[in-house]
Amino acid sequence: MKRLRLQNDLMMKKNLLFVAALFWGFQLFGQEAQRIHTDALVIDTHNDVLYQSVMRGKDIGKRINTGHTDLPRIREGGIDVQVFAVWCNEKYGKGTAFAYANKQIDGLMNVIQNYPSEIALVTDTESLQRTVSQGKIAAVIGVEGGHMIEGRMDYLDSLFSRGARYLTLTWNNSVDWATSATDETRHSKKLKSKGLNDFGRQVIHRMNELGMMIDLSHVGRQTFFDVMEITNKPVLVSHSNAYALMAHPRNLQDDQIKAVAENDGVICLNFYSGFLDPMHYTKINRLYAKQVTAQDTVRRSTDSKFDRLSAAAKEQLRPPLSLLLDHIDYMVQLAGIDHVGIGSDFDGISSTPKGLDDCGDFPHLTEGLLQRGYSEADIRKILGENVLRLMKAQEE
Template sequence: MLFLPVRVKGQDYRKWHEEAIVVDLHNDVLIAMMRGMDIADDLSSRTHSDLRRFKAGGVDAQFFSVWCDQKYGPGKAFRYANRQIDSLQAVIARNPDKIMLVQRPEQLYEAVKQKKLAAIIGIEGGHMLEHKLANLDQLYNRGARYLTLTWNNSNTLASSARDENRGSLPSAKKGLTEFGQQVIRRMNGLGMLVDLSHVGEKTFWEAIHTTTKPVIVSHSNVYRLAPHYRNLKDDQIKAIAQNGGVIGLNFNSVFIDPGFNARQNSFLKKHQAEVAALQKSGKSKASILAILARKYPQEATLVRPPLSKLLDHLDYIVKLVGVDYVSLGSDFDGITATPRELNSVADFPLITEELLSRGYTQQDINKILGGNFIRVWKAQSKE
């Protein structure tokens, strides 16, 4: 594909965006909901996401991530996962004209037809199974349609990218466990998507060789452009294409731009007296950054990479393996620093504008925004 600049009229990109089925593979706003917020309310000053902004951004289908960290051990994690699903279902019950639970591709099309947000559930972290296949079945029956084998923590299924990168695991502990293989085989049987974001390289390769269905990588980017352990190396990208899977690009600045951390550290150093005072008061780094961003908005904006940097990752994948294997997995409400132009889910149309300016055709854009994922999802039900 040639990427030639073209003149784009505002109405053209918005029209193309509205005509496409837009699917986001990863959003963490359930975390905010567990803290008492309601996405039916206007949460503009508090989150990246709410129902009004999903509509404004032309988002047709959203994977809501069910997440907890390793602090939720046996007896806690599975129960907490179900509580998050309860909270999502409660929102759906209160807003039946705006959002519906979707468990099959044909239901997604029905949601689009009815102009409702298609809510799909993803489980981010195999530790929530608590080493029980029956728990996987129960989560599937409640609507979960993908499982991320690990979060940052390794578990009884597999080793994580963070742990493998830190070198904190002996070789015998790296990769997919026997239980992890059982889980993948069960997911293949159920028609549940295997998500390989967050997993270590050894786990990745063993999972690719175990699954009989196309995989997803719900929220990761290109290692060659941003060498972070959460990103994918070229041979992994090629393996996903050969598998028939899809990669959802993550909007997290640190996974997009290798210069981001240095700029952020300079920003913090410039305001080190205020940082020290906030640290003394018990504020976390994320809270400190949020406070400083509100106080110094122009400076904070320049710390973040431009949208073009994110689209460079997309171009790279397309040039490496083709346009059929890339999608979007924003990680909104699970990250603190997004590209400058992407401040909330309402800004998804700007991605379409950038794709058009880079010479992508309407067919390409339809694939990237949702078609590639829908193809993979449909493939789960095929023998």
């Protein structure tokens, strides 16, 4: 009996030691991840807070209780360089889209004017590095949607002069000179042609001349490869994932991933659950059928169904952080470590992986990369150094 008690005591002590070792291991792991994250240059290539909050009169210089983003949370997340997307949907067209783009840039400039010790606009890598060294958030402007230049080259030049350093050639809607991924896959029968036309090729040449990054998120395959044939600068894919892991038209297929690597460009991973989890839309439909259908007989899109789910149901839909890490792994294996970055799409997406609730959670991504076995040097590349290299290449 005494021997049995001694064996039980020993087993309990071993279990306690194991739990303690596990706890301290996680503690040390988290500390190392925080150190790496703090020391690294962190660049997020896509955030929609201008449209989501600033244009609705919210002061993002202070903590707000909505959305994913404000300056305090950007700081908590250790984000050194934030690309602020200038966006509007296809309802804005000739006579309205360019004006609305400028209105959003005005909104960002007001934030900068009101919080000059916190944030500054940067237009080249020299000012970027200087701003970061001063402890400020470096703000970069990216225009999401070629419809915002309204088919005019002088509007492209004007947006560049105001600080825009990338143009996403299309949003989900096509423009007269380039076709989108959505239209090339879902509405292809309505298209007269796919890819770039003559004016589209002129836009690419002009962007190369200006040193403005060509962003190939949202564009169709034909547009994508038309650009690759003529650009003389590396391209950006600001917020897209791997099609092989989630077959969504917005994600890149393997030949596109390899083409970006050959071009010396960078693909930045998106946090949206619907671009990460192959079961996301199936789960929405199941939860909707279970919770809502009896009270709602109107035929609705999947996104519309998501909006009608309860907060608890929406939480169930969030994938684990591991799925985002899987997409990063896939990109790294196919394109190489030098061609992967981060483009969260915060404030432009309705669902994110668990552990990435808002901008303040960026260090969790670094911890996940460390747990996956990435070296500090490789993590630094993914977090920002690759995108910095891409920006420098535009200046050459």
